[in-house]
Amino acid sequence: MHTGYDLNNTRYYPFPSETSVSGFNLSGTSPNKGMILTGDITGNGKLELVSSFEEKVCALDKDGNALWSNNVATDSGISGAKVNAIDLADMDGDGVTEIAVGVSPRISHVKNQMQILFYNGNGNLLKTITTVESKQIAPIKCEDLNGDGTKEIVATVSAGYMLKPRGVYVYDYTTGSELWHYDVGPSVYVDSITDINNDGNPEIILGSSSPHNGNSDHGTDDSHSYVFAFDKDGNNLWTEQIGWCGILSSVADLNGDNVPEIISFRFQNPYYPGPNNVYILDPANGDILDTYNGPTTKGWKGWAIADINSDGKREIVVGNEDNILRVLDHDLNLIDSNTMSGTVQAINDINGDGKEEIIVCTDNNRVVILDNKLDELWSYELGGTGNAIVSDLVPGGANEVIASADKLYVLSGTGEEEEQDVKIKGKVTNIGYPISFPPIYTIDIDDVIEDPLNKFNGVDEILVSYDWGTPAEIDSGIEIGDNVDVYGAYCEGGYDITLTKSEHYLKRMEGTVYNIDTGESFTKIQDAIDASGTDNGDTITVDPGTYTENVNVYKSLTIKSTSGDSEDTIVQAAVANQNYQNVFTVTADDVKINGFTIRGASYLWCSGIGLGGEDCIISNNTFEDNALGIWNAVGGSGIYGSDGAIRNNNFSSSSGYYPSKAILLETSNNEIEIYLNNFMIASEGLIDNCWNSTEEITYTYNGNTFPSHLGNYWDDYTEKYPSANEIGSTGIWDTPYSIYSEDTDYYPLVKKFENYNSVEGAPDLIITDISCARGCVCYQIKNQGKEAISGEYTRTLYVNTDPIEKVDGYENVSLYEGQEQKIFWGSSAMFSSLTDVTNITVCIEYNGKKSCREEEWSEDDVYNILNNGHSHLEAILEAIDVEDIPNIN
Structure with a gap:
C-alpha cells in the first residue's frame, strides 16, 4: 500500500469488505504510533502493519504485536536521523514487498545528510541510497518509471532556510545512483505518479508550498505555489502557478471518459490570505478547466475521491477548517455537505453493504464512519487527534480501521457469522x-x-x-x-x-470480465465487447471460471485470461448443436485471443475460433472437443482470415464431427504464421501459409541454446516418417512434415513446444552461413540485436572438431541493426595438411556471448580452397551449442 492508497493519491481503498458487519470493536492496540501502511512484507500471504515515528521504524502483526523494530539513526549512521517518509513496494520484481524509508535529522539552517533505507520483512537492512544533502526528504514514492521490472524512487527534498536544494530527485534502486533531478523555487511534494496523457508511461505530478524566503530556480520562486508535471525522464512537461501559499493534487478520471483529470486543492493561510479553491487541471498543459470557490483563509483538511453514489462518476469528499464536510461532483458542483470538524481519511465499502463509506478523523478525537449521505454510522473515541487507514489486516472478510493517535488502534468489524x-x-x-x-x-x-x-x-x-x-x-x-x-x-x-x-x-465459477482501459467489469465476455465504452485497441481480461457463450468479436481487441493459464479459464459454446456455431467468431482485424480452454463447438463445421479477420494472433490456448479448432472462415459467409499468427496452442482433441481438424485454412495467400503448437489431431491448409517461424528464434532445448526457425509438434510424426532423425541435439527433425497440398512444416519439433524456451539476452553477433571461396573460408555474420554494434570479437575455426586457427581481436566490426557482412578468412596453408575432413565449424565471441555454426564439409571442399575454387555448402546444422564440440571451453 502506498500513502494515499494508490499512486494517484485518491485515498480510495477499492477492496470492499466481503463480510457484512454492523459495527467495529477494538481488537488490538500498540504504542507504535506514527505513519502507518500495510503490506505483505514477509511473503506469507498475510498483511503486516508497518509503523514509523521519530527515529523508529517497526513491523507489527495483525494483533499489534511487534515483529521487529529498528533505529534509523543507527542503521543509517546519521546522528539524530529521523523518519521523514515511508513507502511499501516490490522494488526488484521478486514478488515480495520491501520497505522504503527516507531519513534525515531535519535540522534547520544546515545541510543534513539524508538517506533512503530499504528493509525486508524481517527488518534486515537491504540497501542504503545516499541522496543529495538538504533539510529533509519527503515524501518518497516508488514506481517502475522506465518499464525495466524494478522500481525507481521518486523523492522530493526541501532545504528550509538554506534555500537550496529544493526539488524532485529520482534514484535507481539497483545501483543507488541518481537518474535525474529538477530543482525549483518552492518546497515540493510528490503527489501522484500515473499516466496522465495515455502515452503508456507514468508521469510525475508535484504539489508545492511557498515559504517566502527568497529562493528561485527554473523560472519559479518560493513566493508562489505551483503544480508541476514531469515525464519519466525528468523533462518538465508544464508548470502551472496557482496561489501564493500551497497546492496539493490527486489524479482521477472524474467523469468516466477514460481521460484523467488533475484535481488540485489550494491552501491559503491568514498570513497570505486568499481563496481556498478546488481546481480541475487539464493534464495536457495544466490549464485550469473548472473551479470550486472555497472559503477564504480556511484551508482544506484531507480529501478522498471515489464514486460514492454509483452514478458511474467520481465524487470528491473534502473536509475544511470551516467545519463543513463537502461533496463535489465531477464538475465541482457542491452536491452535499455536513457539519463536521475533521480530516477525511479514506473511502471504502467497509461494512460490506455494497455502498461506499467515508472515514473521518475528527478534531474531537474520534474516528467516524459516514454513509454516502454523510450520515454517521459508527464512531470510536481515540486518545487524541489522529489519522487512519483502511485495510483487511485481520483475516475474516471484513476490513479494519487502523488509527494512529496517542497509540495505535486496530478496529475490527463485528456481526453474525456462519460458523458451520x-x-x-x-x-x-x-x-x-x-x-x-x-x-x-x-x-x-x-x-x-x-x-x-x-x-x-x-x-x-x-x-x-x-x-x-x-x-x-x-x-x-x-x-x-x-x-x-x-x-x-x-x-x-x-x-x-x-x-x-x-x-x-x-x-x-462465473469469474469477472474487465475492460482494463475503461475500468468497467462484466460477467460475460460478449457484454464486455458490446459495451458502448469498449473501443478498438482495448484489452479485456477474463478471470478464472467457466464462461458458456458464443462470442462475436467485431472490434479490434485483446481478449486474454487474467491468469494466463488456459486450464482455469474455460470458454465453452452455449449453442453447439447447429452447423457453423463457433465459440469465438472473429470478424475484426488485429484481434488477439490468449490463455483459454476453448471447447464444445462440437457439431458439423463448428470451430473453437472462426477466424475472419486479418493480422490476428491466437496464442496460449487449448482447443478441446471442437469439430474444428481454428477455421479461417466465418461459416459459409465468404469471409476469410489472413496474415497474423497462431502459436503456443494445444490442439488436444476433436469432437469427431466433420471435418475433425485442428486447423483448416481455406483459400491460398493467407500468409498466416503457424509455429510452436502441439497438434494431437490432423490439420489442413492450402499454400502460402507458413507452418514455422519466419525468423530464427534463439531457444533452449535440453539445457542447450540454439538459434533456428521453429515449427510445430505433430503427434503422428514418427508414424509418418519412421526413418527421420533429429538434427544434432537441436530438437528439430531432419525431414519436413507435409500438411496438405503444398503446405509444409520445414522445422517440425521432436517434443511438445513447452520444451523449447525462448532465450532472453541471446548473442547480438551471430554466424548465419559458412562457405569456401577464393582460397579462404568465408563466413557471414549478422547483428540480430536491437541497436548498432561495433568493436572486437574473437573467432575460432574447427575442422573435425579440432581447433586449427584462432585469431583474437578482429578489428572494427561495425554493423547496424539487422545488417550482415561476409568475412574472408585464412589461406590455403591452413588446409594443406588436412585429410578426412567431415565438417567445419566457426565460433565467434562478442561482448562475452558465443555463437557457433557447423557445416558438413569434405576433402572436395578443401580441394576447392587449395585450388581457388568455390563451393557453397548446404547447412545441416543451423546452429549448435558449443558444448557439443569437444575441447572447446
Whole structure:
C-alpha cells in the first residue's frame, strides 16, 4: 500500500469488505504510533502493519504485536536521523514487498545528510541510497518509471532556510545512483505518479508550498505555489502557478471518459490570505478547466475521491477548517455537505453493504464512519487527534480501521457469522451417479475461502453431495473439468460437504470480465465487447471460471485470461448443436485471443475460433472437443482470415464431427504464421501459409541454446516418417512434415513446444552461413540485436572438431541493426595438411556471448580452397551449442 492508497493519491481503498458487519470493536492496540501502511512484507500471504515515528521504524502483526523494530539513526549512521517518509513496494520484481524509508535529522539552517533505507520483512537492512544533502526528504514514492521490472524512487527534498536544494530527485534502486533531478523555487511534494496523457508511461505530478524566503530556480520562486508535471525522464512537461501559499493534487478520471483529470486543492493561510479553491487541471498543459470557490483563509483538511453514489462518476469528499464536510461532483458542483470538524481519511465499502463509506478523523478525537449521505454510522473515541487507514489486516472478510493517535488502534468489524458453513473453489474431477441418489461430485480444491473448523487445511480433494429436493442452487449440466464455487455445510457422513439450505450452492465459477482501459467489469465476455465504452485497441481480461457463450468479436481487441493459464479459464459454446456455431467468431482485424480452454463447438463445421479477420494472433490456448479448432472462415459467409499468427496452442482433441481438424485454412495467400503448437489431431491448409517461424528464434532445448526457425509438434510424426532423425541435439527433425497440398512444416519439433524456451539476452553477433571461396573460408555474420554494434570479437575455426586457427581481436566490426557482412578468412596453408575432413565449424565471441555454426564439409571442399575454387555448402546444422564440440571451453 502506498500513502494515499494508490499512486494517484485518491485515498480510495477499492477492496470492499466481503463480510457484512454492523459495527467495529477494538481488537488490538500498540504504542507504535506514527505513519502507518500495510503490506505483505514477509511473503506469507498475510498483511503486516508497518509503523514509523521519530527515529523508529517497526513491523507489527495483525494483533499489534511487534515483529521487529529498528533505529534509523543507527542503521543509517546519521546522528539524530529521523523518519521523514515511508513507502511499501516490490522494488526488484521478486514478488515480495520491501520497505522504503527516507531519513534525515531535519535540522534547520544546515545541510543534513539524508538517506533512503530499504528493509525486508524481517527488518534486515537491504540497501542504503545516499541522496543529495538538504533539510529533509519527503515524501518518497516508488514506481517502475522506465518499464525495466524494478522500481525507481521518486523523492522530493526541501532545504528550509538554506534555500537550496529544493526539488524532485529520482534514484535507481539497483545501483543507488541518481537518474535525474529538477530543482525549483518552492518546497515540493510528490503527489501522484500515473499516466496522465495515455502515452503508456507514468508521469510525475508535484504539489508545492511557498515559504517566502527568497529562493528561485527554473523560472519559479518560493513566493508562489505551483503544480508541476514531469515525464519519466525528468523533462518538465508544464508548470502551472496557482496561489501564493500551497497546492496539493490527486489524479482521477472524474467523469468516466477514460481521460484523467488533475484535481488540485489550494491552501491559503491568514498570513497570505486568499481563496481556498478546488481546481480541475487539464493534464495536457495544466490549464485550469473548472473551479470550486472555497472559503477564504480556511484551508482544506484531507480529501478522498471515489464514486460514492454509483452514478458511474467520481465524487470528491473534502473536509475544511470551516467545519463543513463537502461533496463535489465531477464538475465541482457542491452536491452535499455536513457539519463536521475533521480530516477525511479514506473511502471504502467497509461494512460490506455494497455502498461506499467515508472515514473521518475528527478534531474531537474520534474516528467516524459516514454513509454516502454523510450520515454517521459508527464512531470510536481515540486518545487524541489522529489519522487512519483502511485495510483487511485481520483475516475474516471484513476490513479494519487502523488509527494512529496517542497509540495505535486496530478496529475490527463485528456481526453474525456462519460458523458451520464452508466455501471453496475448485475443479470437478469426477461425477458419480449412485442409484436413486443425486450425483456426487469430486472436486480438487484450488482455494479455501471459508473453513471455520479448519477441516480442509492441507486437503487436496473433497466430495460434495446433496439430497433430492434441496433448496440449494445447483447449476445444471456441470461437467468434469468445470471450475466451480461450492458453498455448503460440513457433512458428518461419508461426504465432506452437503448442500442443504437455500443460500448453499454448487455453480460454475462465473469469474469477472474487465475492460482494463475503461475500468468497467462484466460477467460475460460478449457484454464486455458490446459495451458502448469498449473501443478498438482495448484489452479485456477474463478471470478464472467457466464462461458458456458464443462470442462475436467485431472490434479490434485483446481478449486474454487474467491468469494466463488456459486450464482455469474455460470458454465453452452455449449453442453447439447447429452447423457453423463457433465459440469465438472473429470478424475484426488485429484481434488477439490468449490463455483459454476453448471447447464444445462440437457439431458439423463448428470451430473453437472462426477466424475472419486479418493480422490476428491466437496464442496460449487449448482447443478441446471442437469439430474444428481454428477455421479461417466465418461459416459459409465468404469471409476469410489472413496474415497474423497462431502459436503456443494445444490442439488436444476433436469432437469427431466433420471435418475433425485442428486447423483448416481455406483459400491460398493467407500468409498466416503457424509455429510452436502441439497438434494431437490432423490439420489442413492450402499454400502460402507458413507452418514455422519466419525468423530464427534463439531457444533452449535440453539445457542447450540454439538459434533456428521453429515449427510445430505433430503427434503422428514418427508414424509418418519412421526413418527421420533429429538434427544434432537441436530438437528439430531432419525431414519436413507435409500438411496438405503444398503446405509444409520445414522445422517440425521432436517434443511438445513447452520444451523449447525462448532465450532472453541471446548473442547480438551471430554466424548465419559458412562457405569456401577464393582460397579462404568465408563466413557471414549478422547483428540480430536491437541497436548498432561495433568493436572486437574473437573467432575460432574447427575442422573435425579440432581447433586449427584462432585469431583474437578482429578489428572494427561495425554493423547496424539487422545488417550482415561476409568475412574472408585464412589461406590455403591452413588446409594443406588436412585429410578426412567431415565438417567445419566457426565460433565467434562478442561482448562475452558465443555463437557457433557447423557445416558438413569434405576433402572436395578443401580441394576447392587449395585450388581457388568455390563451393557453397548446404547447412545441416543451423546452429549448435558449443558444448557439443569437444575441447572447446
